[in-house]
Amino acid sequence: MDSLTQAVLGAGIQGALLGRFHGRKALAAGALLATLPDLDVFIDHGDPISGMINHRGFSHSLFVLSALALLITWLYRRWRPSAGYGAGRLFLTLWLVLCTHALLDAFTSYGTQLWWPLRPIPTSWSSIFIIDPFFTVPLFCTVIAAAIVGDRPRTWKALSWALAWCVLYLALSVGAKAVIEARVQRTLAQEGIQVQAMFSSPGPFNILLWRIAARTDDDHYIEVISSILDRKPPEQIRLPLNSELARNLPSLNGLKWFTGNWLRYDEIDDKLVVTDLRMGLATGFYSFRFVVAERNQQDNTWHPITPTYWPRNRGIEELGLITRRIWQQTPAVPLAQWESLMQASTPGQ
Numbered sequence: 001m002d003s004l005t006q007a008v009l010g011a012g013i014q015g016a017l018l019g020r021f022h023g024r025k026a027l028a029a030g031a032l033l034a035t036l037p038d039l040d041v042f043i044d045h046g047d048p049i050s051g052m053i054n055h056r057g058f059s060h061s062l063f064v065l066s067a068l069a070l071l072i073t074w075l076y077r078r079w080r081p082s083a084g085y086g087a088g089r090l091f092l093t094l095w096l097v098l099c100t101h102a103l104l105d106a107f108t109s110y111g112t113q114l115w116w117p118l119r120p121i122p123t124s125w126s127s128i129f130i131i132d133p134f135f136t137v138p139l140f141c142t143v144i145a146a147a148i149v150g151d152r153p154r155t156w157k158a159l160s161w162a163l164a165w166c167v168l169y170l171a172l173s174v175g176a177k178a179v180i181e182a183r184v185q186r187t188l189a190q191e192g193i194q195v196q197a198m199f200s201s202p203g204p205f206n207i208l209l210w211r212i213a214a215r216t217d218d219d220h221y222i223e224v225i226s227s228i229l230d231r232k233p234p235e236q237i238r239l240p241l242n243s244e245l246a247r248n249l250p251s252l253n254g255l256k257w258f259t260g261n262w263l264r265y266d267e268i269d270d271k272l273v274v275t276d277l278r279m280g281l282a283t284g285f286y287s288f289r290f291v292v293a294e295r296n297q298q299d300n301t302w303h304p305i306t307p308t309y310w311p312r313n314r315g316i317e318e319l320g321l322i323t324r325r326i327w328q329q330t331p332a333v334p335l336a337q338w339e340s341l342m343q344a345s346t347p348g349q
Helices: 003-022 024-042 048-054 062-079 087-106 133-149 153-190 250-259 316-324 335-343
Strands: 197-202 209-215 220-227 235-240 263-268 271-276 280-282 289-296 301-309
Touching: 003 024, 003 087, 003 133, 003 153, 024 087, 024 133, 048 250, 048 289, 048 301, 062 087, 133 153, 153 197, 153 209, 153 220, 209 280, 235 335, 250 263, 250 271, 250 289, 263 335, 280 316
Parallel strands: none
Antiparallel strands: 197 209, 209 220, 220 235, 263 271, 271 289, 289 301
């Protein structure tokens, strides 16, 4: 999630649990502590794919964060023990502030290594967009009000209610995801399409509109745009994964692991471009695309290179159409038109 959301979540948790003892200081401390895991963005991993894979790694591990909460508890109790509460309450507060950061990130599409140094596929429940005002704004307003009003019993109770809304909203997002996936599965089955796997992600700033990628057994995927409010069949397009292009490139094994192999490959101007299908506005507008190899003209094989970003069009100009698509199926999202951008040497070409 975005840094503002993480900060106000940490402030809300620490304010609700320790605000009656520390007042506004609890809000400030919670906000600062909750941003700590994201400091890993300042680590240079050498290339964008390595950076992508290692972000939300050790700094988001529940093992590491639990140990850090224990260490801070021990240090604080030795430095400034409080007669109002014990080590257990302090540890619980710090543990929640730190670990909810990683858990909230796991609700996005990116992928979070909750169990580092173990190596399961990074957790990506993918039920909430990285910026969602319906999640953040109520909590933000409550935290600001608490900072203004200060140490009053109703202040800390209000923070508890705001946190309860956050939990409820996440539950609603998981429910919406289940409804959409079941609907798409049913629609594709009626068309005689067998689905191997499915990955869905919410549209920008809401949990009503969803983009779904359904992988088939013939090295293709079906991309679908569907809203909870739809009354007609959703837009869909069948596209190739082109997995054969990367068959002899073991350098991509890390990216395949990190994404759960939700990757598409395209040959553009003798360059191999790999696209992470999990994140983006719709086909043609993906968040992460990389150049990973160049064609060797002498033997017609791929020569791996240090990965670089392929120029991306994030679809800012199309955001209005996507937003209207939440409640309005006409005009339809032009997936076939946007797909042409995938093969363009320059985005928007």
